[in-house]
Amino acid sequence: MINLKDLVEKLNLKVVSGEVDRNVSGGYSSDLLSDVIANAQKDDLWITLQIHINIVAVANLQELAGIILVNGREPEEATLKKAIKENIPILLTDLPTFEIVGKLYELGIHGNER
């Protein structure tokens, strides 16, 4: 099992909310919220460019391990407030989705085979 804290260090992610000492079991990347709801799994790390407040609700409902925002995007203020309140880790990277997913895969974070 992989700890989110290790990923944060190895990939130089900027943590803006939430406790990162938790397990990550897999990964999911999508910018469609309904798709994430239907297909992500508990303890997945979610990679997206969406930054509005509803990403926190989705992460909360699916009990995701955290959200990585790509392309140097920062969460909206309301998103950040909510994420802090709900203890959802939001992590920032300057890399685009393709790059960060590749790096995560190399570190052992895989998608869920169906």
Next chain:
Amino acid sequence: MDKNRTTSKVQELTFEMKVKDVMKRNIATVNPTMSVGSLRDILQKKRISGVPVVNDDKLVGIISIEDFIKCIEQRDINALIEDKMTTKLVTLFADESLVYAVLKFEEYGFGRFPVISRKDKKLVGIITKSDILRGVLNKLETVYHDEEERRYRASHIFNDIVADDVFLKFQYYVEGKNFDKAGEAATGLKKTLYRLGLSPEIVRRASISTYEAEINIVAYTEGGKITAYLEPHQIRIVFTDKGPGIPDVEKAMISGFSTAPGWVRELGFGAGMGLPNIKKFTDEMTLTSSIEKGTHLETIIKLSDYRNGE
């Protein structure tokens, strides 16, 4: 928790958990044409006792610290790994239940097993006894916390109330076009159902289907309300709104069909997956809509595993 109960919980966990949940994924491998001597660094630096031998992504053997020591004794450290490695491989599949791993450790007495994916037989990890121990302990900790949480449950209420029919009703109001608040009803319902001691799977299905319906009310209507009725055997959730209604319900149920305006799509909604998702996560779904009255959606989730009191 008495001893017997703990034992059975561990057994239950080893059935539920998969090899991939506990295995190490980021593993060192060696090439069959490397010399045995080159193992020194890997074994020492990584403090490991065995390394999978991989050729073109394919697992061809495993070489252990015992093999390495044997070569040193025989002053043969320039030998190739492929001549000294164990090729009689016993592997585990990543999606295999942990209980098989435990049985294999007992049967073979090996220190480690390479883990391969069932689909393409590629090496995806390695598992040792301590990985299993750590994994099960971590999981037990989570289970313990869940158990604590459940102590607050009010599910025994149903047992204590004397009536022909009992239900708990939760009412949520949803503002139209306000995405800042979208999801609050679903999140509130989720917390409530957890508190009442429902199983995580039921809570997940109820909250996810409610979220999708809530998003629809926010995105397409002037607002509405969500009423959840918790009964001893099921959760029934009723969604009503103030219109404008769905012109073609049949079409709306098709996965990928969407009438969402651009601003909704920009937020990552409107992929035409909402209604199909609701159907997927509930046991029954009834949708009626008329242009004057708005939309009426009813979902039912059966509580076959509802813990009423124990």
